[in-house]
Amino acid sequence: MSPLSQVSIDLLPEVARRLNLALLCRSNESAFILMQEPPEWFGQIFGNGNDNGEFHLEQVSIFLESFLVDAANHWASERPEPLKSGVWHEFDKHDREHYLEATSLYVSGHCILIVESLGHDYEVRVQLFQKARNFVLQNQSLDYELQKNDVLLHFLSGELAPSMQRVSRMLADGKAAGGLNAEALSELSKQVAKQDILLDTFLRGFSSEIVAMQHVSRDYSSAPDITEVIRTLVKSELESFISRSVGLSMDSTVPSNESTKVVSHRGRLEKVVGSLMHFTLRRAPEGASVNIQVHSHGEDWILTEIHESVASLGQEGEAIFDHLLTEEPMVRRAALSLYFCKLTIDRWGGEIGYRHAGDSGCWWFRLRRVKASTP
Amino acid sequence: MQQRKVCLIGSFAVGKTSLLQRFVFSRFADKYLTTVGVKIDRKIVPTSRGSVSLILWDLAGEDEFQSLQTAYLRGSAGFVVVIDCTRNETMQQARAHLEFLDEEFPNAAKTIFVNKVDLENAWDLEQQELSSLEKLHPVHRTSAKTGANVEEAFHDLAEAMG
Numbered sequence: 148m149s150p151l152s153q154v155s156i157d158l159l160p161e162v163a164r165r166l167n168l169a170l171l172c173r174s175n176e177s178a179f180i181l182m183q184e185p186p187e188w189f190g191q192i193f194g195n196g197n198d199n200g201e202f203h204l205e206q207v208s209i210f211l212e213s214f215l216v217d218a219a220n221h222w223a224s225e226r227p228e229p230l231k232s233g234v235w236h237e238f239d240k241h242d243r244e245h246y247l248e249a250t251s252l253y254v255s256g257h258c259i260l261i262v263e264s265l266g267h268d269y270e271v272r273v274q275l276f277q278k279a280r281n282f283v284l285q286n287q288s289l290d291y292e293l294q295k296n297d298v299l300l301h302f303l304s305g306e307l308a309p310s311m312q313r314v315s316r317m318l319a320d321g322k323a324a325g326g327l328n329a330e331a332l333s334e335l336s337k338q339v340a341k342q343d344i345l346l347d348t349f350l351r352g353f354s355s356e357i358v359a360m361q362h363v364s365r366d367y368s369s370a371p372d373i374t375e376v377i378r379t380l381v382k383s384e385l386e387s388f389i390s391r392s393v394g395l396s397m398d399s400t401v402p403s404n405e406s407t408k409v410v411s412h413r414g415r416l417e418k419v420v421g422s423l424m425h426f427t428l429r430r431a432p433e434g435a436s437v438n439i440q441v442h443s444h445g446e447d448w449i450l451t452e453i454h455e456s457v458a459s460l461g462q463e464g465e466a467i468f469d470h471l472l473t474e475e476p477m478v479r480r481a482a483l484s485l486y487f488c489k490l491t492i493d494r495w496g497g498e499i500g501y502r503h504a505g506d507s508g509c510w511w512f513r514l515r516r517v518k519a520s521t522p
Numbered sequence: 523m524q525q526r527k528v529c530l531i532g533s534f535a536v537g538k539t540s541l542l543q544r545f546v547f548s549r550f551a552d553k554y555l556t557t558v559g560v561k562i563d564r565k566i567v568p569t570s571r572g573s574v575s576l577i578l579w580d581l582a583g584e585d586e587f588q589s590l591q592t593a594y595l596r597g598s599a600g601f602v603v604v605i606d607c608t609r610n611e612t613m614q615q616a617r618a619h620l621e622f623l624d625e626e627f628p629n630a631a632k633t634i635f636v637n638k639v640d641l642e643n644a645w646d647l648e649q650q651e652l653s654s655l656e657k658l659h660p661v662h663r664t665s666a667k668t669g670a671n672v673e674e675a676f677h678d679l680a681e682a683m684g
């Protein structure tokens with residue numbers, strides 16, 4: 148034997164152990180024996196085998212019991228390529244969770260089973276899946292919001308508005324005729340009842356939003372810090388922006404010893420800023436950038452500006468918060484979420500608007516500052 | 523004691539892991555931690571035929587990155603197909619799963635869990651489609667978050683597995 152092959156034989160078991168692999172060989176129909184001193188976790192999960200050093204793995208692991216059926220077919224076929232089990236989770240005797248994967252292999256008449264404990268690679272894989280799925284979920288919920296808005300706009304403009312017009316026409320006709328007759332009165336009450344139902348549907352559809360609008364924190368301990376809220380959002384949204392080749396950054400001109408806590412409510416505030424960011428992102432062309440700035444605005448206010456290098460709305464956009472529900476169709480889709488932003492900011496005693504300058508645009512809103520000394 | 527293998531399948535994030543956490547350990551977490559690979563839990567449930575040990579396989583959710591590995595389904599006596607009531611597309615996927623299961627496992631018990639019913643405001647399922655599924659398989663409206671109907675739904679399945 149060449150010196151190299153002797154070295155290989157001596158080293159291989161330890162190499163496998165360090166790679167977190169336990170190598171087993173099938174000794175009869177259902178028993179396996181270890182081909183090396185296994186990594187520590189193996190004994191903590193699968194025990195030490197019987198007196199002959201044999202392991203009946205199907206009795207210890209439900210997952211392996213199932214995989215060994217596939218493995219047996221695979222060995223019987225004598226195919227040269229390995230068969231993998233896929234990842235599964237197993238707890239050891241100390242209740243620690245391990246992520247394992249088994250491989251069956253047929254080598255020169257021997258049925259080999261390799262069990263691997265997956266470490267860092269697996270965690271990276273999980274993180275990747277997690278990110279991808281979070282991203283898909285986020286997009287789906289955005290779509291859902293848009294659909295909901297569409298339905299409501301349809302209600303408001305297609306159903307509620309005509310019904311209200313009919314009511315006012317009837318009232319005007321009645322006035323002109325010097326009073327309403329019985330037929331007109333009954334028709335009028337039908338129309339009013341219909342409006343009631345429509346409004347009720349509207350309110351129920353948005354009840355969670357409307358309830359949430361009531362929440363507001365005014366005291367220092369519970370009021371949210373807008374700089375922190377924006378920083379968190381920028382972090383979590385960065386990937387969506389990058390994936391559309393739109394830049395996203397934030398800056399603050401508020402001195403670091405000054406608080407940027409504002410009268411508002413954390414969950415709603417996130418939603419307001421998030422809605423504006425999404426509105427901007429959906430309209431931004433590739434290569435555009437969005438910069439969010441936090442400024443002090445006198446003693447009492449904190450001003451937030453969302454600068455767009457390419458304006459999402461034209462000059463007419465400056466009036467967007469004045470008559471949201473009558474905007475052109477393209478803008479209308481997202482108008483309802485803007486409408487809720489406005490209602491929310493109004494309720495907190497703040498102000499919101501949009502400015503257009505040349506090619507660029509800027510969404511801004513200001514909220515009352517909560518100072519540490521405020522009782 | 524009798525043992526019965528049960529597989530939970532459905533799109534990602536519909537609440538398969540949460541339903542098992544609720545059923546087996548009576549707990550719930552808001553944070554979404556996706557399952558990669560297979561997790562197996564057990565729970566003993568009483569049935570009219572005596573106690574049955576359920577071997578519950580929590581399979582990774584399906585999406586474009588990962589598809590259902592049918593080798594894991596072998597030997598299942600029952601299947602729980604989970605739908606998220608706030609995402610209509612998870613019902614489309616459930617329909618496809620059920621067609622496959624009816625073909626491959628005609629004798630296994632199948633049941634549908636319409637999960638997250640605590641999120642009533644965000645209900646998104648098309649009623650017609652749901653009714654048509656309801657004609658073929660039992661449907662339970664569950665919430666892993668509040669625990670509503672979870673215990674009952676698994677018990678019904680345990681009975682149905684015979």
Ligand SMILES: Nc1nc2c(ncn2[C@@H]2O[C@H](COP(=O)(O)OP(=O)(O)OP(=O)(O)O)[C@@H](O)[C@H]2O)c(=O)[nH]1
Pocket residue numbers: 280533534535536537538539540541551552553554555556557558581582583584637638639640641664665666667668
């Ligand atoms: N409100 C509510 N949320 C739920 C419910 N069940 C699950 N969730 C949440 O939905 C998200 C996904 O739940 P999981 O149990 O991880 O879903 P899964 O189907 O196992 O997902 P994958 O492993 O990725 O396939 C988590 O954030 C859960 O907290 C429920 O009944 N109600």
Ligand SMILES: [Mg+2]
Pocket residue numbers: 538539540555556557580581582583
């Ligand atoms: Mg899961």
